[in-house]
Amino acid sequence: MSKLIASDPSITSPTTGGSAHGSTGLGNSSRRSGMESSVLRFKNVNFVAGKGKNEKHILRDVSGRVSWGHVLAIMGPSGAGKTTLISSLTLDAHYGTPSGAVTLNGVPLTDNIFKKHCYVVKQHDKHWPYLTARESLLYAADLFEVADKSDIPAIVDDIIHKMGLDICADTRCARLSGGQARRLSIAMALLKQPTLLFLDEPTSGLDAAAAENIMKEIVRVAKDERIIIVCTIHQPSTKVYNGFDQLMIMSKGREVFAGDVADSIPYFESIGHPCPPDTNPAEYFLDLANADFSDDKAVEYLLDTWEERKPGAGHSSHHGKSWDDDDGQEGVTSYAGTSFFKEMGIMMKRHATLIIRDPILYLGRCAAGLLANIFFAFVYWNARVYEQEQVLNKMWVIIWFSGVITNMAVVAVYALNDEFKSIVREAKNGMVTGFTYVMAKNVLTLPFILLLSVCCLGIPGFVIMDFPAEGAKMYFFLFAAMLFVFESVSEFFSILFDDPILGMLQLMNFWFASFLFGGFVIPLDDMYYPWTIFYYIMPFSYFVRSALYETLSHATFATCEVGTQSAVCIQEETPGAGVPGIEVLRAFERVMPIAEAEDNTVRDTLILIGIGLAFKLLYTVGVILKTRRVAKIQQTAVHSYTSSSKKSNVSSGSIKSKKNVATRTQKPMIPDVVSSQAAVGLPAEVYSQEIEV
Numbered sequence: 001m002s003k004l005i006a007s008d009p010s011i012t013s014p015t016t017g018g019s020a021h022g023s024t025g026l027g028n029s030s031r032r033s034g035m036e037s038s039v040l041r042f043k044n045v046n047f048v049a050g051k052g053k054n055e056k057h058i059l060r061d062v063s064g065r066v067s068w069g070h071v072l073a074i075m076g077p078s079g080a081g082k083t084t085l086i087s088s089l090t091l092d093a094h095y096g097t098p099s100g101a102v103t104l105n106g107v108p109l110t111d112n113i114f115k116k117h118c119y120v121v122k123q124h125d126k127h128w129p130y131l132t133a134r135e136s137l138l139y140a141a142d143l144f145e146v147a148d149k150s151d152i153p154a155i156v157d158d159i160i161h162k163m164g165l166d167i168c169a170d171t172r173c174a175r176l177s178g179g180q181a182r183r184l185s186i187a188m189a190l191l192k193q194p195t196l197l198f199l200d201e202p203t204s205g206l207d208a209a210a211a212e213n214i215m216k217e218i219v220r221v222a223k224d225e226r227i228i229i230v231c232t233i234h235q236p237s238t239k240v241y242n243g244f245d246q247l248m249i250m251s252k253g254r255e256v257f258a259g260d261v262a263d264s265i266p267y268f269e270s271i272g273h274p275c276p277p278d279t280n281p282a283e284y285f286l287d288l289a290n291a292d293f294s295d296d297k298a299v300e301y302l303l304d305t306w307e308e309r310k311p312g313a314g315h316s317s318h319h320g321k322s323w324d325d326d327d328g329q330e331g332v333t334s335y336a337g338t339s340f341f342k343e344m345g346i347m348m349k350r351h352a353t354l355i356i357r358d359p360i361l362y363l364g365r366c367a368a369g370l371l372a373n374i375f376f377a378f379v380y381w382n383a384r385v386y387e388q389e390q391v392l393n394k395m396w397v398i399i400w401f402s403g404v405i406t407n408m409a410v411v412a413v414y415a416l417n418d419e420f421k422s423i424v425r426e427a428k429n430g431m432v433t434g435f436t437y438v439m440a441k442n443v444l445t446l447p448f449i450l451l452l453s454v455c456c457l458g459i460p461g462f463v464i465m466d467f468p469a470e471g472a473k474m475y476f477f478l479f480a481a482m483l484f485v486f487e488s489v490s491e492f493f494s495i496l497f498d499d500p501i502l503g504m505l506q507l508m509n510f511w512f513a514s515f516l517f518g519g520f521v522i523p524l525d526d527m528y529y530p531w532t533i534f535y536y537i538m539p540f541s542y543f544v545r546s547a548l549y550e551t552l553s554h555a556t557f558a559t560c561e562v563g564t565q566s567a568v569c570i571q572e573e574t575p576g577a578g579v580p581g582i583e584v585l586r587a588f589e590r591v592m593p594i595a596e597a598e599d600n601t602v603r604d605t606l607i608l609i610g611i612g613l614a615f616k617l618l619y620t621v622g623v624i625l626k627t628r629r630v631a632k633i634q635q636t637a638v639h640s641y642t643s644s645s646k647k648s649n650v651s652s653g654s655i656k657s658k659k660n661v662a663t664r665t666q667k668p669m670i671p672d673v674v675s676s677q678a679a680v681g682l683p684a685e686v687y688s689q690e691i692e693v
Ligand SMILES: Nc1ncnc2c1ncn2[C@@H]1O[C@H](COP(=O)(O)OP(=O)(O)OP(=O)(O)O)[C@@H](O)[C@H]1O
Pocket: 049, 050, 056, 058, 076, 077, 078, 079, 080, 081, 082, 083, 084, 085, 095, 096, 234
């Protein structure tokens, strides 16, 4: 068996001119990853959820081996552990402890290898609601660099046709039916041409004909493109069932059967469960394995019988193949990924489209800010004149103008939380990185923040409320800095929790604390000592102080008649000259200490930008960590090509191994097994089961 490895990225890297799909779309076996023949092996995969008394063993010693060109269909009743198995194999089984050995071409599966060579389509679809199906595929093709730019539209058209999406190609994803969204997810995966593809319930939501066609396409793609496909499936029709080549039936987290589909009927017959004629075998086997609705003892019998009889038990192997056989390529090749700037460019283009189309997150907020502030301007209509008895009302106009729009950042928490879930999926599949997402978003949201500032202040402040034009420039920047703080805070809370409601609550808390400690509800000197910290770290005090300065100091106020009931009442020195705003501000400072008759706008703007940057930094770190989050499988034992017979060379993003044929011919009967633990001195476990599915 030839085990050549294309270790030079230039051999297959699309960036160097290779076309992954050829001009007619899928159908060219020149694979992006450069791996022509691969094998996925998983051995004794276990998953334990919870700890101590609450510990629950969800997967027990599930093993399998799938080579390129084959589709392994995992079936089982609801709750059998199919999704948990897929999550464990895709390093996504958080909330528990996965263990076992999972290798691709003999190399333990890592996040880096996964991002480059694998793809997972999750059970629940997640697309960009404001992009059409075609646009989603075009952006994905660009990000995956599947071919030269000029070939991409033809490739996308081809895959749209093969997935039966022609009718909805130009429909926005938000309006796709469940089945169409499912097919779009599969199309995205096939576009990448991964070495290893996981599909969790690819046929859910599809009618029988669509399910049959999709499964046919999946089987065809696996063969033609030499992909390993592992999918879970619920109750397939007889036609779909017969279309699989390899099958694993699970129940209660264990195997009931694993092998060729053709062997399933004889196997069940041999253990006393002949499939009745004219019965869908899938349905029949699933009924047998369903512990919820059939006799639990009967299910236990099935599980134990398979444990004893399965072809791999006792070191013999199914079809002469075992965990240890290496008919696939050895090692995992490397290829040049999309460059940072190219990825940034594509992300920015995509996000610009989303900003324009998504009415909630951006333009909708501009409109809402404008309308809300026009409302407040009319509520405080009397405060538009520069009379001293209106000074207090002017302060409240300033506060409401900023208070309502910053409170609306709660909407951003919700929308960004949803957006981030899409990014996490794309990052998992190696389409984007968290860092480029943050950078692209920053570049695009900064102009939006300035626009929002103009929307909120322009007509309501400088037209209706007649704010002095002299202070306009600084006031816009100050306001934009305040919005920047809340945008950054909303970004941070949007990713802090999976549940957007928790993030929204935290933003409300932040806003409320900022309001309370802004220095206008309770003056700084009256705050009880430990609470004063909030006056300094929250944004409202900086904003209100400088906004008051920019609004009052440049104006001239009418003189105040003696005896007028007013917080501030200064008489003009020269009749008809009025009272300078700075004098009014100085007098107001004695009543409302947050006011200051000193120009601190630049300083306060910079402090606000600093607070915003601090949250931006937290957000960036959070995005990077969350998009790299991996539920590492605790490698109980890995058959190693790194043992004495083979040397493995692990470098960043590239794992290469060279075969030593001479030593391999002396392979011991029991596989030479080492583990990562063994590598650090723990005893290696020797496998006693070998099975090919
Ligand atoms: N973190 C967890 N804590 C406790 N129980 C869990 C956890 N994750 C999964 N389970 C349980 O493990 C079992 C297997 O769940 P899993 O989602 O893998 O089943 P499934 O075969 O994919 O089911 P379905 O076909 O309905 O999607 C279920 O009983 C589920 O309730």
